[in-house]
Amino acid sequence: MEKLRIGMVGYKFMGKAHSHAYRDLPMFFPNIVHPEMKVICGRDESGVSAAAKQFGWEEYATDWKTLLERDDIDYINAPSDAHKEIALAAAKAGKHVFCEKPLALTLKDSREMLEVVEACGVKHMVGFNYRFAPAVILAKKLLDEGKLGEIYHFRACFLQDWLVDPNFPLAWRLQKEIAGSGSHGDLGAHLIDLAHYLIGDIEEVIGMSKTFIKERPIPAQMSGLTAKGSNSEEKAAVTVDDATLFLARFANGALGSFEATRFAAGHRCTNSFELNGSKGSVIFDFERMNELQVYFTDDDEDVQGFRRVLATDPSHAFAENWWPPGHTIGYEHTFIHEVVELMEAFRENRQPVPNFRDGVKCQQVLEAVDLSIEKRQWIRISDV
Incomplete structure (x- = not known):
């Protein structure tokens, strides 16, 4: 795999942080798999369209479910209260998943998320950046x-x-x-x-x-x-x-x-x-x-x-x-x-490490x- 095609849900604080990471990575780490910033998603069209232009995404969307239907997206980022719903749906659609911390709102939900991503065989990561x-x-x-x-x-x-x-x-x-x-x-x-x-x-x-x-x-x-x-x-x-x-x-x-x-x-x-x-x-x-x-x-x-x-x-x-x-x-x-x-x-x-197992712990x-x-x-x- 030469490139990883990204669909990201969320465009504010963490959306900007992850967008910056995807955008600058190839300049300083040229010899690894590179992210392709395909689609950024958010509920407010004016906000997410402006973010797409500012951060360098190819497209924007207002419904995260549309990302699951696309063959040109391999990996999905997701924000807090939507972690469980998006992660489960993405994994079942064969998409790899990155979630910010905490992994879910409850331990029960986080355990279910781990169970599903492992059953679906996708890669999963949780955002403990420090x-x-x-x-x-x-x-x-x-x-x-x-x-x-x-x-x-x-x-x-x-x-x-x-x-x-x-x-x-x-x-x-x-x-x-x-x-x-x-x-x-x-x-x-x-x-x-x-x-x-x-x-x-x-x-x-x-x-x-x-x-x-x-x-x-x-x-x-x-x-x-x-x-x-x-x-x-x-x-x-x-x-x-x-x-x-x-x-x-x-x-x-x-x-x-x-x-x-x-x-x-x-x-x-x-x-x-x-x-x-x-x-x-x-x-x-x-x-x-x-x-x-x-x-x-x-x-x-x-x-x-x-x-x-x-x-x-x-x-x-x-x-x-x-x-x-x-x-x-x-x-x-x-x-x-x-x-x-x-x-x-x-x-x-x-x-990758840390992953959903670390999130559950x-x-x-x-x-x-x-x-x-x-x-x-x-x-x-x-x-x-």
Whole structure:
């Protein structure tokens, strides 16, 4: 396969991110399967037609079902609340599927999606893009090589502040029937996946959550993390969490702490983790995504301390395809690296990673935390 013909459902925040990845991939990664941007789909014709022109898609459509009928489309992207319906229909039509996270609104739905894509024999991927920052991959490499020794602690937080204003409108991310959950499923899902990627399986959890602002103004329009209120003073209930925190025990004996909130004033996108092991530690913060803080216990005592490693040398993952050492990359590049993994999976005829199995694992932890909050007790992941 020389090209993969793409049909994408959704054209706003993630639609732009994925479009950029498909468009820039051939310039920097010329020797892999290339995406062919066939059709972008959205319900609002004026919006999706403008996006098609701006992002570089050949055509646009307003009904995702038409994509399934086309022989010139191999692969379909899909957005949150429509994941299950679109993924099942696409797989049954023989189309490969990419879904953003979380995989579905419920664990039951995510398990059904996995069952169907595997039964249909299509390739499937889920969008945990933060795995693909070179500094995160370096942390994984140090772990796998045993340079951090036995891991004792994994602590992670994803802090944002875009909802601190109580007059910010009721965007779709604040409505459970669309988003599934709030900061927990949106931000916490990334932390859980990074924990699975770096440390391994989580055995049990206990959590707590809170919705700080119970009602918000009805929006006139919204996109990504922005929204505009209407002239009406009408408000509606926020039906998701504003913040969720939980503790975890890992199968390998490590202890974990997780915090996801949209109410951390001053934090735009503090997606960070720290690992502490018997031989050393690492610290990552996505707001400084090209850097990994590294500490080794066997350094000479007079020079012990965290060192800043800039993960931009050719020896670091993906870096040789970008700029000279020290010339950093950004958020959008994690999506390009995601697509590199997808295209390599097609070339090697294997499932890309992370895929729907990883999505189900993440969803299982998300729901275990919800159950622990409801029951106010520890919950084993295997019991969910």
